[in-house]
Amino acid sequence: MNVHFYNPGHFRVDDPAMLAHAIDNLIFGTLVTSGPAGLAVTHAPFLLNRDAGPHGTLEAHLARANAHWQSLDGAEALVILQGPNHYVSPSWYASKRETGRVVPTWNYAVVHARGIARTFDEPARLRARVAALTDRMEGGRPAPWQVGDAPADYLDQLTRQIVGLDIELTALEGKFKLGQNRLEQDRASLAAALAEERPDLQAALRTLLP
Numbered sequence: 001m002n003v004h005f006y007n008p009g010h011f012r013v014d015d016p017a018m019l020a021h022a023i024d025n026l027i028f029g030t031l032v033t034s035g036p037a038g039l040a041v042t043h044a045p046f047l048l049n050r051d052a053g054p055h056g057t058l059e060a061h062l063a064r065a066n067a068h069w070q071s072l073d074g075a076e077a078l079v080i081l082q083g084p085n086h087y088v089s090p091s092w093y094a095s096k097r098e099t100g101r102v103v104p105t106w107n108y109a110v111v112h113a114r115g116i117a118r119t120f121d122e123p124a125r126l127r128a129r130v131a132a133l134t135d136r137m138e139g140g141r142p143a144p145w146q147v148g149d150a151p152a153d154y155l156d157q158l159t160r161q162i163v164g165l166d167i168e169l170t171a172l173e174g175k176f177k178l179g180q181n182r183l184e185q186d187r188a189s190l191a192a193a194l195a196e197e198r199p200d201l202q203a204a205l206r207t208l209l210p
Helices: 016-026 067-071 123-138 152-159 184-197 199-207
Strands: 028-035 038-045 047-049 057-063 076-088 105-120 162-177
Touching: 016 047, 016 076, 016 105, 016 162, 028 067, 038 057, 038 067, 047 123, 057 105, 057 123, 076 162, 076 199, 123 152, 123 162, 184 199
Parallel strands: none
Antiparallel strands: 028 038, 028 076, 047 057, 057 162, 076 105, 105 162
16 A cells, blocks of 8 residues: 655654654554555554564454454554644744744644554453553543453453454654744744643643653
8 A cells, every 4th residue: 555645854753762652642543444445444542562563563453343354454554643733823923023924834743653454353362452452541540440340241242342453563654743844933932822722732742752
């Protein structure tokens, strides 16, 4: 699957550690594959296993009722994990007052992860897969819910309704379009304006940086 991704050098992120850190914090991604029937898309949470394969492996599960999984085994897959994004007003740039040579734009952070997909349906592996995601998401809560809290027969029933997915990564690429191509004074005024209008986005952006 050939993918063209416009990613100028001043926005491009290739550092594996930074990209792995971003994936760990973004988690939710869009899985895209191409087959005889055309493009297939699934949205799902992904965990990165850094020790499985040279570039790591994305681990997830899909609903068995989702026909996408039937064409996944051995397929080349692209997972897009999108981070914070926001409209940028020209009025946020300090240079607006000096030259007026500014226009609106949109800043964002994304990670593209490519690899080869493999599916599995062994009950024990599926249970472990669901438990790993649950533990990751429940870990910071005062009274974390655990998979074992649900009745065993209920878990067995649900496990039969999902399929496990591993994507051993062959390439990772990030694009953090955050005003790096602007003057230093514009970057500072942009950061200040964003902090005032959307402090939650600025905090989310900081979680992407190791």
